[in-house]
Amino acid sequence: MFTQTTETLRPGDKLDILYRLFQGDDLGQLIDALDNNSVVGLQKFVWETTAEFGIIARRKNFSRREITRKMTPTPQYQKSRGCNQHTYQCKATECIHFNPKCAREKIKEHVKVMAETLQEYIKIERQNEPFEEMLQEIH
Amino acid sequence: MKIGEIAIISHSSRQRDNFIRSICRKIDLENELVSFGRFEINDQLGLHFYGISIDKQDSDLSWDLISRKMLGYVVIFDWEDLISLESVKPIVNGFAETLRAPFVIVGNVPDMSKPPIPKIFFQDKGIHLSPNFRFTFGQVDQPECARKILTLLIDMLLDRVEHNGFFQHK
Amino acid sequence: MHKKIIIIDNDQNYVTPLANVLQKAGFSVQIWDEQQDIFEFIRKIKPNLIICEAHLPSLDSHELFKRLRSLPEFKSIPFVFTSGQNNVDTRIKNIEIGVDDFIAKPFYPEEVISRIANLLQERENFGSYQLETERGFTGNLTEMNLVDLIQTMELGKKSAVIKLKHENLLGEVYITEGNVVNARLDNLDGEEAIMRMFTWTIGVFAVEITDVNQQRKIPKTNKELIDIGLRRLSSWEQIVHGLPPLQAVIARAGTKESEPLSADEKKLIDMMPEKIRLSELIQKSPFDDLKALEIVRSLYQKGMIQETEDSYSHYVEDYIKRIRQNSAHGQNPESRAAAIVSNILRKPETDDSPERRHIPDRRLHGRRQSDPGKYTNTVYLSKIELLMIKEALS
Incomplete structure (x- = not known):
């Protein structure tokens, strides 16, 4: 076990991301403006937030597939970019340093899917809200 | 009397005073840069609130001296004002680099009956930004809301006290 | 002369910021151009240290390293690998070929500076011992503590001597075929010695891969030791974060609390001189270091000990004096509030007093050596008090 960890995105930056996510803004421009490490941090944060929201909205029915099924499968993505590397190397944390342009495009696509899914979860709960408020009043 | 000290930071003096007034009912000391309010729990325990306004140019606010005794921080910005968000961002990042303490970042909204996202996503525990930073929505001039924000901060402190009373390294 | x-x-995402930061730190930096012959380049520059990406398309870095180590003129140059591949296998490989340090990407340039400075310092400190070691590596305990080192040796089933240096203490851990057999620290040996070293998170280490001829004095398995080590480390880090830095100078405070002291607390406070460094107090105490730290925390929470002004570098002294002057009437909340307000209201451009001019913002400047960069606010209210507050708010 190696104890080194890295947290590359600061709370203020995450606040910015949340703002854009909740406002439904596109994160593409922000991704372009960040350095490599921060882009990886952004993807991780958006994923964690989306998953958390998914668990709240979908409860026991939540599964990661719900989010990932909308993303382009890795082999397909690699083929479209003409990449000859092994599939296991096509990860943001690996390739961002070797092929930042390609990795960023992939991250942008993933983040877009996650943001859209997040909006779906918000929509689900908005529909549930009157019912939840009623339950609270009863209790 | 044992006193807990909490800093309320906002880009606007109006917001920071609204929050303190919502908790303390009155403000004991007030000017453009800082305000002070007290909340008495009982004759042996109380909370002191230091409300601090931040300005983009104002970067030297003796944080080192006031910060050491603060139990925690509430940072308020206007959710509907992007400039307000931009003004607190560097402060929040600066805090993250220099302090290990709980922070509740509040996106102030004019009407909490219609928050930007359903309450279920942020109400109880806020949204996790980091082990010491949580985000929530609130309407700081509403006493009930201000108390919920403060309760979130107290919960973060209780969490740490459960683990021997000290903040864990990130 | 610049190193x-x-x-x-x-x-370039790494090279440019790294070169800039190294230059600012006082090093002279040369970046290899792929057009040049690498050996000619190294021969011409005569570096004090080489930082090399482990996986380059145009160069086999591991082969380069092996060749450099085989040549007398280059043999002693410290060599640091960097790589985005930070898995255990990569680390083992780097250990086996004997590289001096391995820094995983992404890294903060400041982190690299710190490790390079330590590596170069160790070369001077450990001197010939290090140069004689054909296979081994050194590093910083903040990056790799004793638990990490034992696990690394265990994975590779290595025999080695791990030397650790923490403040003025030097300890050794002996490993045979991946298993910890003995340890020494001052007048302690065996389990007692290794338990102390588990909590060392500041300092340096040197690992020599070599046959070890030691009698087994530690019967516990690596797993058992690591379990205990991790628990000790976790406890240590939890406790230490709520205290002043270990380099802080502390003194007895006036009795603010009426809570009684335990026998151990009395013992520790009685043995304290007027002022003492926190780390020294723990070292000199008759207790195990973790227990000593717990007692210190308890005393600190009870207000029986406090950090003294000696802990602060001179540029903060005036600031403290000013606060004390402003709260001359005592520690009551109004005085404190007035002191804080008066300090907050004083803006740099309007206050040209000599004291103020000498006080840089600690956020930018005055981080103490032992302070990893953050101040931990103590939760000075008890659980009951916090629950009372929560109840009052509901």
Whole structure:
């Protein structure tokens, strides 16, 4: 076990991301403006937030597939970019340093899917809200 | 009397005073840069609130001296004002680099009956930004809301006290 | 004379900021151009240290390292690998070939500076011992503590001597075929010695891969030791974060609390001189270091000990004096509030007093050596008090 960890995105930056996510803004421009490490941090944060929201909205029915099924499968993505590397190397944390342009495009696509899914979860709960408020009043 | 000290930071003096007034009912000391309010729990325990306004140019606010005794921080910005968000961002990042303490970042909204996202996503525990930073929505001039924000901060402190009373390294 | 560093890497995302930061830190930096012959380049520059990306398309870095180590003129140059591949297998491989340090990407340039400075310092400190070691590596305990080192040796089933240096203490851990057999620290040996070293998170280490001829004095398995070590480390880090830095100078405070002291607390406070460094107090105490730390925390929470002004570098002294002057009437909340307000209201451009001019913002400047960069606010209210507050708010 190696104890080194890295947290590359600061709370203020995450606040910015949340703002854009909740406002439904596109994160593409922000991704372009960040350095490599921060882009990886952004993807991780958006994923964690989306998953958390998914668990709240979908409860026991939540599964990661719900989010990932909308993303382009890795082999397909690699083929479209003409990449000859092994599939296991096509990860943001690996390739961002070797092929930042390609990795960023992939991250942008993933983040877009996650943001859209997040909006779906918000929509689900908005529909549930009157019912939840009623339950609270009863209790 | 044992006193807990909490800093309320906002880009606007109006917001920071609204929050303190919502908790303390009155403000004991007030000017453009800082305000002070007290909340008495009982004759042996109380909370002191230091409300601090931040300005983009104002970067030297003796944080080192006031910060050491603060139990925690509430940072308020206007959710509907992007400039307000931009003004607190560097402060929040600066805090993250220099302090290990709980922070509740509040996106102030004019009407909490219609928050930007359903309450279920942020109400109880806020949204996790980091082990010491949580985000929530609130309407700081509403006493009930201000108390919920403060309760979130107290919960973060209780969490740490459960683990021997000290903040864990990130 | 500036120490010279060569960077062998083609990734400008890392090379440029790293070179800038190294230059600002006082090193002379040369970046290898792929057009040049690498050996000619190294021969010409005569570096004090080489930083090399482990996986370069145009150069086999591991082969380069092996060749450099085989040549007398280059043999003693410290060599640091960097790589985005930070898995255990990569680390083992680097250990086996004997590289001096391995820094995983992404890294903060400041982190690299710190490790390079330590590596170069160790070369001076450990001197000939290190140069004689054909296979081994050194590092910083903040990056790799004793638990990490034992696990690394265990994975590779290595025999080694791990030397650790923490403040003025020097300890050794002996490993045979991946298993910890003995340890020494001052007048302690065996389990007692290794338990102390588990909590060392500041300092340096040197690992020599070599046959070890030691009688087994530690019967516990590595797993058992690591379990205990991790628990000790976790407890240590939890406790230490709520205290002043270990380099802080502390003194007895006036009795603010009427809570009684335990026998151990009395013992520790009685043995304290007027002022003492926190780390020294723990070292000199008759207790195990973790227990001593717990007692210190308890005393600190009860207000029986406090950090003294000696802990602060001179540029903060005036600030403290000013606060004390402003709260001359005592520690009551109004005085404190007035003191804080008066300090907050004083803006730099309007206050040209000599004291103020000498006080840089600690956020930018005055981080103490032992302070990893953050101040931990103590939760000075008890659980009951916090629950009372929560109840009052509901």
